[in-house]
Amino acid sequence: MITTWPAPAKLNLFLYITGRRPDGYHNLQTLFQFLDYGDLLHIDTNNSGELRLVNEVVGVEHDSNLIVRAARLLREQAIADHRLSPRAGAVFQVEKHLPMGGGLGGGSSNAATALVALNALWQLDYDIDTLARLGLTLGADVPVFVRGHAAFAEGVGEQLQPVSPPEKWYLVMHPGVSVSTPLVFSDAALTRDTPARDLNSLLQQKFRNDCETAVRNRFREVDTLLVWLLEYAPSRLTGTGACVFAEFDTESAARQVLEKAPKGVQGFVAKGVNLSPLYRTLSGHSELV
C-alpha cells in the first residue's frame, strides 16, 4: 500500500551567529518554526529489499538524495539491531514544492520524513532521540524536523529546546537566485560575533538574521525583494537564503501582497505551525503508532 507523508518547510524566525568553532563550523542561536506547506513523500514498502527513489530530483544524483541516504541509514541500523529483515525495502516518490537551497530546509525535511515514516511503516519502534541522532549525521537541520516541534536551537543546530512562538501567516518569496550555504559562512564580512543571549531576551527583541546583510550585499535580487517586501510587513531572510519571508496576522493580508508581487518572482502563502504536519499524519496512522 502506498502511503503519503508531508515534508514541511521551516523558517528561521531569527538566526544569530555567536562564534566560529575550531572545525570552521559556526555556532548559532536560531528559532525554527514549521510551515503548513512543503513537499510530499509517497512511500511503498516491499519485501524484496529494493530501496529506490523513482523520480529524479533535478541536480541531485539518486544515491546522494537525502531521502535515499536517510532510508539506507535507517535500514542498515535496523538490520544491525535485528529489528528489520534484510528483505525489507521501500520505493519513494517525492513531489517537490520547496525550492532547493532556498533556506526552507526541504532536503533536511525530506530526510526526516523518510526516517519517521519508515520507523512507523517498518514497525522499528526506535524512539525520537535515536532517530534525531541518526538524522544529525545527514545534516544539522534534520533533528528539528524529526522532533517535529518548533524549537530554539543552539550549537550548530543540534541542541534543541521546544518553544511555541505565535503562529503567524507568512508570505515566502524566492528571489530567483541560488545562495550557497558555504559561501555565506566563508564571507569575510559576515557578522559572526553576536553575543549569545538567553531565549527570553531573544524572544523579546526584534528578530533578525545575521546572514542577511552579507547575502543582501552579494545578491542584489535578495536586496531588491526585501526592500519591496519591507514596504508591507516585517520581512527577513530565512537560513542562509535565498528565500525571504514577510509576516502577517491574517492569510488575506499575506495574499494581497502576493498578488502585487513583481513579475517573475515566485512566492507562496503559508501558516507558521509549531507542531509539524508530519506528526499530524503520523497520529492519523493509528495502526502504525
Ligand SMILES: C[C@@](CO)(OP(=O)(O)O)[C@H](O)COP(=O)(O)OP(=O)(O)OC[C@H]1O[C@@H](n2ccc(N)nc2=O)[C@H](O)[C@@H]1O
Ligand atoms: C544555517 C542553516 C540554518 O537553518 O542554514 P540553511 O541551510 O537552512 O539555509 C543550517 O543550519 C545549515 O545547515 P546545513 O544546510 O545542514 O549546512 P551544511 O550543508 O552542513 O553546511 C555547509 C557548510 O556551511 C558551513 N556551516 C554550516 C552550518 C554552520 N552552523 N556553520 C557553518 O560554518 C560549513 O562550512 C559547512 O561545510
Ligand SMILES: Nc1ncnc2c1ncn2[C@@H]1O[C@H](COP(=O)(O)OP(=O)(O)O)[C@@H](O)[C@H]1O
Ligand atoms: N531530497 C532532496 N531535496 C532537496 N535537496 C536535496 C535533496 N537531497 C539532497 N539535496 C541537496 O541538499 C541541498 C540543500 O537543499 P535544501 O535543504 O532544500 O536547502 P536549504 O538547506 O538551503 O534549506 C540541495 O542543494 C541539494 O543539493
